[in-house]
Amino acid sequence: MSSAIEKELESVVIRFAGDSGDGMQLTGTQFTHATALHGNDLSTFPDFPAEIRAPLGTLAGVSGFQIHFGSTRIHTPGDMCDVLVVMNVAALKANLKNLKKGGVIIANTDGFDAKNMRLANVPEDKNPLEDGSLTEYDLKTIDVTKITRAALTDTGLGTKEIDRCKNMFVLGLIYWMYHRPTEGTIDFIKAKFKKNEAVMNANIKVMQAGWNYGETTETFANRYTVAPAKMDAGVYRGIMGNQATALGLIAASVKSGLSLFYGTYPITPASDVLHELSKYKNYNIKTFQAEDEIAAICSAIGAAFGGSLAITGSSGPGIALKTEAIGLATMLEMPLVIINVQRAGPSTGLPTKTEQSDLLQAYYGRNGECPVVVLAAQSPSDCFDMAFEACRIALDHMIPVFFLSDGYIANGAEPWRFPQSSNLPEIKVKFAAARSKDDGKFMPYERDEKLSRPWALPGTKGLEHRIGGLEKQNITGNISYDPNNHEEMVHLRQEKVNRVADYIPLQKLDSGPETGDLLILGWGGTYGALKTATTILRGEGYNVSHAHVRYLSPFPSNLGDILKGFKTVVVPELNNGQLVKIIRDKYFVDAIPYNKIQGLPFMSTEVVNKIKEILA
Amino acid sequence: MSSAIEKELESVVIRFAGDSGDGMQLTGTQFTHATALHGNDLSTFPDFPAEIRAPLGTLAGVSGFQIHFGSTRIHTPGDMCDVLVVMNVAALKANLKNLKKGGVIIANTDGFDAKNMRLANVPEDKNPLEDGSLTEYDLKTIDVTKITRAALTDTGLGTKEIDRCKNMFVLGLIYWMYHRPTEGTIDFIKAKFKKNEAVMNANIKVMQAGWNYGETTETFANRYTVAPAKMDAGVYRGIMGNQATALGLIAASVKSGLSLFYGTYPITPASDVLHELSKYKNYNIKTFQAEDEIAAICSAIGAAFGGSLAITGSSGPGIALKTEAIGLATMLEMPLVIINVQRAGPSTGLPTKTEQSDLLQAYYGRNGECPVVVLAAQSPSDCFDMAFEACRIALDHMIPVFFLSDGYIANGAEPWRFPQSSNLPEIKVKFAAARSKDDGKFMPYERDEKLSRPWALPGTKGLEHRIGGLEKQNITGNISYDPNNHEEMVHLRQEKVNRVADYIPLQKLDSGPETGDLLILGWGGTYGALKTATTILRGEGYNVSHAHVRYLSPFPSNLGDILKGFKTVVVPELNNGQLVKIIRDKYFVDAIPYNKIQGLPFMSTEVVNKIKEILA
């Protein structure tokens, strides 16, 4: 029995960092699942290099995974970490800035040898483990490689294979430190290596070794419990935004009774939506990897014409290529969901980094007057809800809908509970009915109270009709060059978007009262950081509120009134000021932009300081 | 000698209308040249059907050409016309609404026979020439067909060929009525039909017949002189916007000493820019008709990399396809001019109709933070100046520049004087110089006072360097994932656009004082209508001014101050409100939108009434 003293913590931030080859992402993901299972609230931030396999041991090659978990609600991966696990010197060098003073460093000494020092451009004589530069921290050094190898002698495995188990040692040790269940990971290992028993057992063995290391050695004076968070009952799993997006689309497919068609072309960071969906063919989910983004959206338009729940998805550069076809879908008044998992731009930009800089593209990025509905998810699990909403609105209103996500929530995880299908809103799809000669001519652009037109499927008797990208006469849908008809149709297409406002929830204040000194108005993946910042500020007595907009076009009908309730409105965004432009124009409120454009999420403290500065 | 009474007029509006096959566009163009030669100021509006050859005799097939000319400055083709020439009943039916009460109708009776009545869906018994419905007008009926055929008997030509000369009769008659010189047209005919003397002589003969008809018959009591307008000395020609655009680009090529490369894909109404440019290969103008718009802009980017003055051009749907590559050009910080001859959208929309609805696309229609320079021409001849400016700015600042035109000014004409090359601004291009090893490493993203980087041409010794769409380190141009560098580069690219403001003229008020009750703020092709409306309003004592923005991104540095000088700012646009959004956001001025979305230009009277309504 370990001599470690048990301590109770409210929340902890751990960062695993190592070489791309060290399996830190897998370690983090496993820890995430165990922690979700344990019932903590959590938020994660994977931070991997742009290259597929960045050069070994270099700074460019460092791959990190940060997780923040606790017994209270958690909204961000944490600004700074309490525990930093580093597999080599490059990982330490790259991540020390993220460690709290006095925080714990768990270092794999083997990763600090001459070779690694050289690769990380650290002078021979400046080994941080020895030059006393880490005295402000609680440094634990372990030769993980040595122990791992020892644990696996006479398993018959080669050194290369053996060393690949290193991360399991770390995982086991941290599991021990925080009383995490190991079963999940054991099952995972068994499944993953079912074809290779030797490797399977090796991994399990090494994880045990890690656990035992904590248990038996005196290295760790303390051991921590983090009680489950108070969350609604149910089974939770750690889910990433892109997975949640896929599940949200599938849920909409089930609810609407329509087969889903996803036409796409791979692109970082949107590809995982395709990868996820393609696993669900048994739910009648159809995925099509087209030759490019134009074919992707066009195939989806074809599928929509045929009566499928049609989705297309990409990231900025791919969305740019879809803009012409989005115009067509707008003219056709066809249900279509366009997913943009945003990344840092412009052009190819920083493909693996996050940004919110495609909002204006979604709003205005087409030729002609071409309004569409725009929604944005605010967290990994919210991707489920908003993806579902995107489908609901597209189908109910016969209109293209943009669904905006971003690299940060797409790859970040948080606990998520499978919803009951019964708790999801209805999606009623009514296709136009067959007609006989006596029913008279079918009018493809006749409109209902939502101004949406009938969805008339090929194959239905008597509904033969033609649609297209030329301006069409209202009601009949025939080509029309009539000046007044064109003006009417432009207004109708806009009004159609505006009316969606009657079918979405009113804007809520996420925290703080209806009126006050300052409103933090956010959208998308910055939710967690802004919420946390607001909590801190209010804790310090600032009269600040936070509202987070998930319905961006149209805005909830009460947004204007909310804005008027505050002396100052600040719009923090991970771009050079986009929502703020729309707000200033639409509501004529002198909103203040606050921008970060570094390919990184906001840190709550940054926001706190900025708001104080504004209020000062 | 004719018995007609000579009258002096200040200005006249004539509309030629007939079947697509009747050659009304040619008639109008010829009259335009003659009138420009005569020294009148003028403005034209061709109004042709969408179809290549719309069905004969039908309303859909009517082709019209309106010209407004005078001894004073002319800024619009005129809201209503004084003289309406109609070749058939459909033309009358379609255009009568454009004729002033008491105006002159010259009707070709042959076009009012049973067949034409039927094709135009006019009941047998409702022949407008006979049913007295035109008593409010001054109706002149002539059997143009009969006279033409008579004039050409025993020319050996077939009836079909003979009838094709009808329009020349009308032209000759109107030339007589307004004392226009006929030489220009005679030369034109001779050139056009040099391969077919019979047809050549026939056309000339019929034009003479038209002239003589005025001279000899008593049909026309009056004959008019319209004195030349007071315009700066020089030889004037009637020029259409697309021609002026082409000439502006060529002028920039000459001034900069760079060979021009125009990469494009045909699209209405931009194709004529290609057609014009391709006539000037002898000026070292290179045109490339690519397989699509993406290849078009990419070929231009390749040409720019090689040191050409690179231009690409299209209209809305094609521009949509270029947006990804515009992002690349922005990252490359490469000089590139993107021409958008706007048409009515969204999607395919109304290809032959005009609109101003691509401004927001030019401003915001790309992924990521991707600011570019945006200019817009305000009249046909201004296309020359602004196309030249677009090139100047692109080359001086190493930046992509959007040049916006529209279908109305692209096809409309006004008098234009060949400028002296010496009167055009300098364009100094300095390519980076060759380097030797000792000069040290070349820095492709080093910046000058304009923040522009060196243009380093392949083939230059020692300048080997790589550029691309990934974020790059400032100065070195190497790929960089550094968060702060990315933020700096985003700001630099924006600042680079902003600095252009120091190199463009300040905003002038086109009419009216610096302050007042109301400012009419316009952009693009609405100039003439807004100027005329302002003149009318001021004439009636309204305290109204008019400013027309040609530099839209960045705005002239004094625009904000100008706006502040007025109680009310109204922004009339041929869209659903685009510039007004930008103005409200940027200057926080409560500007009022005034929109027309009918594929048609503003009529001055519409604007006058609207402004009065606002001021009431």
Next chain:
Amino acid sequence: MNEVAEKLTSKDFSSDQEVRWCPGCGDYSILKQVQTVLPDLGRPKEEFVFISGIGCSSRFPYYMDTFGMHSIHGRATAIATGLKATRPDLSVWIITGDGDSMSIGGNHFIHMLRRNPDVNVLLFNNQIYGLTKGQYSPTSEQGKVTKSTPMGSVDYPFNPIALALGADATFVARTMDRDPKHQQAVIKKGYEHKGTSMIEIYQNCNVFNDGAFEIYTEKASKKEQILLMENGKPLIFGANDDKGIMLDGFKPIIVNLADVSVNDLWIHDETDLVKATILSRFYDDPSHEEHKPRPFGVFYINTKKSTFDELFNNQMETALAN
């Protein structure tokens, strides 16, 4: 009630929209032939869908009283692929022009041929951009003088048949606007083929490229210039069917039937890819001496390749079964 029972006529397939091509345009004939063939296919009208891009030719769907989409330039192929994949029950037809399919739509065109969905493509080849008023197209002959090429085009034209074969098309044929019977036969054959049927139709644009195919359509030259391919039949042509094609190794040669027996002639075999490739290269400028006659009919049929919609949906069924 049995749909097929109610006999459809060509009138049933013409919409109430006024046809707006130029008088004399070759498109009229193609519209007529399609409206003539469809009623005989024994298929309920509502199962037909016509999808087009942009161009004069692409106005086609408006004139058909079927389901139709006049989409955007070059993308009909991609839209049709998505529709057919999700609605294999429909009869999907693509209407496109030489610019629409060979220029801006080239990528989707070759990818569709590669995937082989069971759709029919009618490629209206007038060797010009009609709708934009006469610029040269990727099928225009080199040196073509147009609005955009006053000194003549420098590009070499595509050989649409060769390109389609290179992209592994499973049905490749050529016909012309002026020969209604031949057109109808080829269209019918294309419909019957399971897989993508690529049918190039020589179509006269009498306004911007009049007479481009005159020598293949005019009585005077026709028989000398056309090689009508019929499966299993020898390749014979000439004013009085007096000429034939023989193969000397891989080299096709024109022989006079006075000197050579019909039995020694090249027998057309639709299923032979190599021979189809050789025939596709009968594409030289007819103004040249000893040029080959231009082949019309079916170059190649491959029935071994399954259709994309089949494979796509089989996979779905397997998944749903589990």
Next chain:
Amino acid sequence: MNEVAEKLTSKDFSSDQEVRWCPGCGDYSILKQVQTVLPDLGRPKEEFVFISGIGCSSRFPYYMDTFGMHSIHGRATAIATGLKATRPDLSVWIITGDGDSMSIGGNHFIHMLRRNPDVNVLLFNNQIYGLTKGQYSPTSEQGKVTKSTPMGSVDYPFNPIALALGADATFVARTMDRDPKHQQAVIKKGYEHKGTSMIEIYQNCNVFNDGAFEIYTEKASKKEQILLMENGKPLIFGANDDKGIMLDGFKPIIVNLADVSVNDLWIHDETDLVKATILSRFYDDPSHEEHKPRPFGVFYINTKKSTFDELFNNQMETALAN
């Protein structure tokens, strides 16, 4: 001073940027071969321009100390066309992947081949999307299981050689990352060809598609599976050069040199389009019984077609002369 005089070495062509492909990636070898060939071309370094799209392969230009552009996905071909048209004095190279060129870039690819600018294309074919972490590509074999196709891909792959021939390419060749000498020879030949040189390079992606070309590169299988084409030489292959290709009419058959004399074998003729087409169809799945060996080397060279840059600039000169 005479540029060519200063002897360049492969080091002169390697930039100061750290090469960042996965350890073991086939791209390294291609980089090395190019850096080996360039110094021997007797051309000043500043005249070389490398233009790429997006993909692992497209990182290539960063590692070359020449002029370079890492452009956007699929568009390098279009950019290169614009550059070469306006700067025929440069030696323009296109670096592209199977996704970059065959998928999103397919249209510009075939149009470039049709126009025939004098550029060199190195198509890194690893039959996978590497940079996006392993989805199937248009050259992946049917049934390929990837992240995006857990049940296997249903698309038939392109045959890049056949597609290029169908698009009227004037130089079409295939080589592989693992054979430096062959690679160098083919690249050199491509450089020397006036016109677009399309060089497909089999490249191993050891992370997402490892061993895709093993049988063509591993000692054990290599000689049985590879057909090395040499102009004017008979088509021989096999472990002990004991097999050959003969033509029975149009049907290529594999014969044993024990039974057949070398003189009766098919003699490779680079200038024969039909034969090149037949060879391009030696593309069947090597796991099949009696499949054909995979040809490497130059399939086809056409020297009769002028280059786009030539025609384009001749026209300019004519115009400027008047």
